Amino acid sequence: SQQGEEDPQALSIQEGENATMNCSYKTSINNLQWYRQNSGRGLVHLILIRSNEREKHSGRLRVTLDTSKKSSSLLITASRAADTASYFCAPINQGGKLIFGQGTELSVKP
Amino acid sequence: DTGVSQDPRHKITKRGQNVTFRCDPISEHNRLYWYRQTLGQGPEFLTYFQNEAQLEKSRLLSDRFSAERPKGSFSTLEIQRTEQGDSAMYLCASSLDRVNEAFFGQGTRLTVV
Numbered sequence: 288s289q290q291g292e293e294d295p296q297a298l299s300i301q302e303g304e305n306a307t308m309n310c311s312y313k314t315s316i317n318n319l320q321w322y323r324q325n326s327g328r329g330l331v332h333l334i335l336i337r338s339n340e341r342e343k344h345s346g347r348l349r350v351t352l353d354t355s356k357k358s359s360s361l362l363i364t365a366s367r368a369a370d371t372a373s374y375f376c377a378p379i380n381q382g383g384k385l386i387f388g389q390g391t392e393l394s395v396k397p
Numbered sequence: 398d399t400g401v402s403q404d405p406r407h408k409i410t411k412r413g414q415n416v417t418f419r420c421d422p423i424s425e426h427n428r429l430y431w432y433r434q435t436l437g438q439g440p441e442f443l444t445y446f447q448n449e450a451q452l453e454k455s456r457l458l459s460d461r462f463s464a465e466r467p468k469g470s471f472s473t474l475e476i477q478r479t480e481q482g483d484s485a486m487y488l489c490a491s492s493l494d495r496v497n498e499a500f501f502g503q504g505t506r507l508t509v510v
Contacts, residue, residue, distance in 0.1 A: 317496055329488060329503040330440070337496075375439055383428060383495025384453065387439035 291376035291388040299394040306363040308391040310376030317379045321361050324373045366395045401502035403489050409508045410479055417475045418505045422491030429472050432488040440488055479509045
């Protein structure tokens with residue numbers, strides 16, 4: 288399996304702090320996507336990073352990718368209570384299939 | 398561009414009944430994916446399409462599940478003889494191709510009683 292495995296499974300921080308979530312996978316990938324999911328809702332696409340990219344930014348989000356270590360990280364800076372959600376990485380194989388892990392449950396306390 | 402649309406949003410059915418869900422992808426998106434998600438778990442891959450061709454179906458799926466995308470646009474997912482274990486959120490996503498972003502709909506929540 289090449290599913291994304293997120294670490295930690297749960298993370299609790301105070302508003303204003305940074306949150307870092309990690310993702311590991313097992314086989315070669317085409318690109319990797321990060322998603323956010325609020326309880327009971329659909330997945331919201333956050334950012335896509337391609338296999339030839341090392342870092343990408345979008346607002347308060349920073350994503351890194353290390354294909355040699357088969358890992359990625361998502362950093363959320365200056366967190367807000369509204370960032371409370373589950374976060375998933377989804378590596379995409381050469382065929383274009385997304386495989387999800389269990390996610391990281393982030394809780395940001397005001 | 399109205400995003401990925403799924404219908405219905407909620408479905409309650411009695412065990413043994415058949416149900417069908419519909420997904421309308423983003424216009425001109427060639428790829429369409431179906432996932433299933435239970436509480437506290439990540440989305441589980443079910444199947445995906447490139448235009449009207451079904452590229453892969455999860456081995457986890459029993460023969461009670463079938464999906465179609467007859468004209469390469471909308472897709473349907475049918476579950477026959479539903480069981481309580483089928484209760485879950487069924488998610489659909491679409492992407493332009495295999496290298497670009499995949500966007501999800503709001504899902505269909507199925508409850509089998």
